[in-house]
């Protein structure tokens with residue numbers, strides 16, 4: 018299976034943000050090095066709660082294997098060949114949660130508040146629909162108040178609060194908010 022199997026939307030395509038052309042396209046293996054460089058330029062607080070450690074080449078290789086199997090997809094946003102953010106979808110693997118996918122969004126700080134998060138979230142929701150998923154989950158630490166508000170704007174609602182559910186790089190645990198969005202027009 019190749020990256021992009023089952024996705025109806027065709028990539029790349031461009032949007033204009035702040036007068037700059039931003040290209041949206043699917044991440045492929047040859048992007049891993051640039052993706053790691055993008056991640057390493059982010060402040061530590063942006064890297065605190067990642068499901069995949071995008072600064073680690075070994076974890077990225079495993080992630081690309083999930084992409085090859087059609088179980089994960091990342092839509093990259095780039096300006097002049099430099100990554101400025103991404104949205105990703107990880108399909109749930111256990112049989113009884115095969116209707117679920119998890120969204121992750123991460124935007125370079127300079128590019129936040131300009132609508133890129135919403136654009137990438139819409140791409141991920143469309144891809145989830147193409148893949149026949151029924152529900153999208155977003156997880157974040159309860160102290161990420163801004164991110165919770167952003168997902169409320171994206172029509173996600175709070176579904177569960179999990180105590181001490183994640184641990185940061187310093188070994189401190191945090192409560193997690195699980196937010197969900199129902200995908201419409203589905204066929205699984």
Ligand SMILES: CC(C)(COP(=O)(O)OP(=O)(O)OC[C@H]1O[C@@H](n2cnc3c(N)ncnc32)[C@H](O)[C@@H]1OP(=O)(O)O)[C@@H](O)C(=O)NCCC(=O)NCCS
Pocket residue numbers: 063120121122123124125128129130131132133134135136155156157161163164166167168170171
């Ligand atoms: C969360 C994040 C992806 C949002 O990206 P963004 O490009 O700034 O988001 P947008 O500009 O598209 O805004 C999306 C919506 O949230 C609103 N919003 C943006 N920032 C907000 C904030 N700090 N507080 C409240 N609402 C906010 C916007 O008004 C917009 O709603 P609207 O379209 O109805 O007006 C970005 O802040 C980020 O990368 N944060 C760090 C990683 C993270 O926490 N990810 C979430 C867990 S997966």
